[in-house]
Each structure stands twice: as structure tokens, then as C-alpha cells.
Amino acid sequence: MASELTRKTATELAAAVSGGEVSAAEVTQAHLDRIAEVDGRVKAFLHVSADNALAAARAVDDKRARGEELGPLAGVPVAVKDLFATVGMPTTCGSKILQGWVPPYESTVTARLRQADGVIIGKTNMDEFAMGSSTENSGYGPSRNPWDLAKVPGGSSGGSAAAVAAHLAALSLGTDTGGSIRQPAAVCGVVGTKPTYGGSSRYGVVAFASSLDTPGPFGRTVLDTALLHQVMSGHDPMDATSIDAPVPPVVEAARHGDVAGMRIGIVSEFAGDGYQPGVMSRFAEAVELLEALGAKVTEVSCPHFTYALPAYYLIAPSEASSNLARFDGMRYGLRSGSGSAEEVMAVTRAAGFGPEVKRRIMLGAYALSSGYYDAYYGKAQQVRTLIIRDFEAAFEQVDVLISPPTPTTAFDIGERADDPMAMYLADLCTIPSNLAGNAALSVPIGLAPENGLPVGLHVMAPPLADDRLYRVAAAVEAAYQSRWGHPLLDEAKGL
């Protein structure tokens, strides 16, 4: 059973540390103990940084002892997906090709987290280079779902979702390229947000698909998630695609969940064949709840969302084929083979990349090649424009859109490992928001009756309207909490 400290929310921990009720070192130690106790089974972490974490926690305690005011994440243990560059900790992206690489520089997001007095407790497992929906593509073995250890925690940020769900950290960081935060959040029963593209800096985040990658937060509560969202966001001159605008008032929104009078649209394309009954019944229940809370719920058609998945599987691999070219054994990471530079590059890449990464590099190289560019990459970009227009048209009618985050609850480890298409379908509902660059989150709405596994609600908002997500999610969370009488995660039986 988790200690009292690991059951607290990030908001509670930060207040307790700031108020001197508990030291940051104690909080960190409690989480390290919890990791030692259960992570052998969950395998959420690739690297637990006990010494670094305790040193960081003591620095927070010293700061308080000097009478300085502490930051908003005072002493809160945060688990970080292993593709954020962190000084003093390895960054492998779940790949053998980066085994042992310790970056000489820090990502903007983790630097902000440290500046807010958060404590990085370790680096979490992920699908290799964020390519996957289950963490099974990790070069270091899969993570497991704290609800049922035979199930996947989703992916690619599965380790970060599992870490928060298993109370190994109060908060965690992930990245969402096609659903890599929202889908694992949904299947692990936690909150996960993909902020507006450009709202959170990509500097120091190892790239999968540059035009889609979005760093974002996980938390067990809506308010915790908003807190990390706020801390990690904001303009960064080191990222040319970073938006120079104030961070939307997400914490404020999370404190005042309210959907009365809000116009909410159900995406009519995301239902039907392939959607698990329990996912759809919980979704229907959430719609009723929202109506009961005063929202005006209608159905909205976004006809081009049907083409989002194929467009994504041209754009993302194209960018990836170029982004991942630098892993060649010349400067860092794995080096295999001997002879000419070309031979070393080829042998290193053959040995260092897993099958899914190779598949996507080949897909992307093909889609970009001369003579095929217009038919594949070019056409996919046109589809992207149509999807943006669908969103724009929808957001003229409604304030937010909703859908299931993913068609099913967590699936068995190994179930889809040999069927890439089945795996890709896990991101069917999340991908449009990445292609359009807008904001979206997943918030828990109960368990599927048929298997007792968590189901989430997917909320989508226009770019820079991230606060609307939290307004809806906080209202939903509050309503369900009062119905259930306890947090959903209390029902997790995996551990």
C-alpha cells in the first residue's frame, strides 16, 4: 500500500512542503521507496535518479530554510519521459541506439520544472522514439498497466502514465505526437493533456515528428495536471515554433470547473465499428452528465477526420526519417561495425533501431522520395489543411469537441505487437488534434463494465484555448468524484 505521502496530490504536496509540514527530502524518499517496492512489476522507469532526486529535494529544503519562497512545484516528485534532455541523467528515448547517452544540456521544459522547485525522480519508459501506443516498442521491454499487469499502459508515454497511476510520482511529463499522452492517460485512468502546439517548448525534446510533437503533463487530478501544464508552458526563444503569447489560464480554469451554458460537440465520426461497448457506454454516460451540468451538447460532423490516420502515417514518418538520420554512430550513442563511415552508419542503425522505428523510417523516406513526394507527403499536407478547416468550422458552432480518446480500454501485452495497423488504430481519435495543432486532454470517466478497466473522455479545444479543456475536465471530475465517493484510481487492483 502506498504511503500517505505518495497518495497526496501534487497540489497538496507543494503546499505541505512550502508550509514546512513535510520536507521535500521526505516526499522524495517516500516515492523512491514506493518505486523500489512496485516498479519491478510496473517497469515505468528506465532510470531512477535517487541521488539526483534527493539532492534536488534537499536543495528545495535548504531554499526554504533560507526563508526563500518556494516555487509552485515545491518538492513535488515528477517522472520525466526519457526523451527530455536532462543533465546528469541518461536520455535514451527507449532506444538501444542512445543507450547510456547523458545529454550535456537541459530541455527547456525540465529546466522550468526544476526552476519551479519540482524534483525529477527518474526517466520513464516509452515506445522507442515515441513510436507506438503500448510501450512494447521500447528497446528495454514494456511497461505494465497498474490496473492489470498483463495489460499495456498505452503509449508512447506509457511509462509516465503508469508512474502517476501507480503513485510512483505525483506528476509526469510526456509528449504527444499522435495521442501519446492522451491514450495512455485514458487507459491508465489518469489525466493527460496535449497542450496547443507551440504552447510548450520542444527545445531539448528528442524529435519524432517536429510539426506534431507536443510536450505535456500527466496528473492524477485535473488541478495537478493544470499546475504542471502552467509551469512547463510559455514562450521559449530557443524553439522557433514556440508561441509568443501568455499561457492560457489553465490553473484558474481547473479550479473552477463549470460547463453551464457551454456548447459541446460530439464528433460524429468517432463511433461505430471497432469501438468497445464499455468505452461507448461510459462516453454516453459522460454526455448525459455534461447535459445535466448545463452544457448544450450537439453532434458535429468533421468529415475529413476519417483521413487523419493515413495522413498522419505519411507526415509523421516523413519527418521522423529525417529527424532520426543523426543517429549514425559518429558523435554519440551506439557505434557498431568497422570500416568506412558509411559501413559504421549502416551497421549502427541496423543494430540500434527496433523494427517499428525502421518501418517508419522506410515509410517516411519513401513518402519523401523524388517522384512520390506530391502523391504522399504533399497530399497528406493537403489533408492536414482540410482537417484544420473541419476544426475551424466545428469551433464556430461549439466551444469544445468531445470523443472517446481511444476506441478500446488497455489491451493485452503482445495482443497487437505483430499487427501494426491494429496498433495504429489506438490513435484514431487523438491524431486530428496533432495535425491541427490544437489543445486536447483525456480525463477519466469510469471503468468499462466488461473488464473493469479505465475509460477516458477526450476533450478538444481550439489553439490557445487550453483553459477550456480544464474547465470541462474539472467539472466532469468533480461530478464523478461525488458520485463515486473516492478517486477512480483507488479501484486499481493491479498492485
Next chain:
Amino acid sequence: MTTVSVTYEEALTRYEPVFGLETHVELGTRTKMFCGCLTTFGGEPNSQVCPVCLGLPGSLPVMNRIAIEYTIKIGLALNCSIASWCRFARKNYFYPDMPKNFQISQYDEPLCLDGYLDVSVNGQTVRVGIERVHLEEDTGKSLHIGGATGRIQGAEYSLVDYNRAGIPLVEIVTKPVPGTGSLAPEVARAYVTELRDVLRSLGVSDVRMEEGSLRCDVNTSLSPLGSGAWGTRTETKNVNSLRSVERAVHSEIERQAAVLDEGGRVIQETRHFHEESGETTSGRSKEEAQDYRYFPEPDLVPVAPDAAWVDAIRTSLPELPSARRARLIAAWSLSDLEFESMRNGGALDVVEATVVAGASPRDAQKWWMGELARRANDSGVEVSALPITPADVARVSALVSAGTLNDRLAREVLDGVLAGEGTPDQVVEKRGLAVVSDDSALLAAIDEAITANPEVAEKVRSGKVAASGVIVGAVVRATRGQADAARVRELVLERLS
């Protein structure tokens, strides 16, 4: 392989050469194109690098606005139109000196498009069309250790210096230049020379070919005279001096003519230029060229220079070499050849500065292109590198005009200044070089000379004025050259009238 050889003159009786140039210029920005690393040349290997220019995982490029400004300057100076919106693209290929294994460049949306540069060869003006000017990042530099050639083939291992990686590089591509006939090599050279002068006047690059801050690829093709159809071109790389540009075109004309004469086919390929032999050898064939899989760079936002900014850059452009040429030729009444010899002699700036300091254009030219050019040549330096300032030369010129010095004395003053003895006035004083202009001192010497040459004096008295030269010469000799000959002559004639 070709066995026959064809002389250049022969080749031109049957073929029409067409050439084009791709010139890479390293911009002289203080920092690199996408990060804050310094661009200084010659630093310790890998001392001017950071996560961004090393392409470390997770790093991102951020555009250097000065590099964009410099590129727009170049575009405007080359009469190009400036794109109101354009994007960067990734050019994907694997090479160890390229940290990301792609180069951030521009593909189908260059910053500057469709301009020209007029160049002058033997007084004839040729308009060289500019296809595009675009901005990209430079790569690192490989050093191949072991092996005979210093090339990668046969090397034991290679070292890479990434100091150069990420330095902004502008590529200037000409349109094909037809119709220059036997002058093609010289026009190619004149184009690079003029381009270099333009870039230098803009202050956007130090344009040092020997340091690699200006590098040329030369495209050459031949077509049978009068056929109207253009032949297959070759691209000659590694052409890194003005002379080499000329030689590369020359040698490709001869080589391709020999291939065609034999009924062969010119292969579209990359060729390497060899400084020692002046010839080119085959490199990689373009027909098996790699696919660079260009696509828009997703880590950068599009560049959209607004019209006001472009106008401000346009207004701030300095006088360009062509305008300066026109101005100086008119103001100084120069011939094209006089101007070119001054420009090619590297004397334009010092001559103009000397004129600004008060000398007449003729005098300024006379001293710099004559006496001083000779001395520069003797000591193997550029005339502008001599230890004498345009102000010094203007002063010497003024002293001559005022009659204080004659030409012979003036040369001695220049000697003194070059030897570090001070300003012209200080040299005159120290060496006691002023012309004797005190009439009473001169009259004594004149009387002596008249007495010594009574017959000559008589001739002058009788109207044979020309004979006075003997007396004048004697006076000048007697005063050891410090007498002003013209004044002496006046006085002699007065005396004997």
C-alpha cells in the same frame, strides 16, 4: 576515354560554350545561422560548437535575423526580387561532417529570385543572369588522416571539425551564360571578381577564397556552333581561386570538345578541378545522383520579410562597384582600361581616398599606379598594404603642385615615409629636401652659370630661347636638384633679356 586533344582555338571554331556558376559565400555574421556560436575562422577544432550546431538530439534551430538581412542585401545588389514569404527545407543525405545528416537549406522557395550582374571584359559588358540567391547552413570540415591524397579514399581515419557547421552560407546561382564565345573563361572569372567586389562592398562577407569563405562550382557545356541546342553540362567543384575559375572553364571546353569530336557523349557528372594541372577529373556521376528528399523544415517558421524592412535594407545599400565604376570613370575622365588596371591592381580605394584628401585624380593615379605600385611589386605586397596613407600621398602631391618639391624630390619623400621617417613634411624637413625657391639664392647660381657659359648666354640674348636649357641645367645641378627648374628658367630669361 578521349585520345585526341583539341586546342582551345580549334574547339571554338566548332562549338559554342555555355557556362554557369554556383557560388557559395560564407556570411560574415558574428554568430552562426541557428545558434549563438561564434563564426571566427581558425579556432581550435570543435571549440565553437554547442548542442544546436552539433545537432544533438532534441536541439532546435533558431534563425539568425542578420543572416536573412545579409541575404536580402545580396539579392538587392544583384537586382533580384525578394520573396515576400519563403520556407527553409531539409536536404537529406548522410555524411559525417553534417551533424544532423540533413542540411537546412532552401529548395523551391529561395529568398531572392531572378536578377543579374553586369560584368565588363575588355571594355565589353556582359549581363550575367542570376537565377536565385538562397541561404543555407555550412557543414563541418573533414580531415582525412593517412593515405596519399588527403582524400577519404585510402585514409586510415578521419577527424571532423564542426566549427564551420552552421555558419550561414549563401548560394548564388547564375542562369546559363551563352554567347560569350572564346571569352567564356574570362567572363566567368570577371563575374566572380565582380561578385566578390559586390559582396565586399556590402560588407556581408570577408570573401576570402583562400579561407574558403567564397567557393565556386562551375558548370560548362558545349553545343555545336549554330545548332541552337545546349549540350550536356558538367559541374566542376573545388574551384577556389579567380584564376582557377578561368582555367576550369578553359579546360572543360577543351576536354568536352575532344569528347564530342570523337563522336562521344559528354556525361552529366561532377568533376574535380586540380590546381596543379589546371585540369578536371571525373567525380560522381549525376545520373546516379542521390535523392535529397527535400521537404519544408518543420523546426523553423516561414520567413516573410515585410516590404518596409526590404525597403529599409535597399536604402541602406552602399554604392555598388558598378555604380562606383560609372561615377569614377565620369568624374576622373578615365578609360575603361585605366579603370580596370586600377581595380585589378587593388588601388581603387587608396586612389579615391587620396583624391578625397585633396589630390587631383591624375596625380593620385600617377603616384599609386606608378611609383608606389612598383615598390609594392618589389616587396610583394598589395599596394594598399604599403606603410603609407592616402593622406600622405595627397600631401606629397600638394607639395609638388606648390613647387616645394619636384618629382625627383617627391620620390625621395615617399622613400622616407615608407621607411618610417614620419609624415611627408617631417621627411622634407629631416632630409632637407625642399626646392630652393629663394630667388636671391638662385640668382647667385644663375650668374655663376652665365659667366661659365658666355656663348650660350649670347645665343639666348639674341633670341634663341631654347638654348637656355644648358644654363638652367647647370643651375639645377649646382643646387643638387633642389631648384625648381621652371622658376630657374624664368629667372635666366629675365637676366638675359
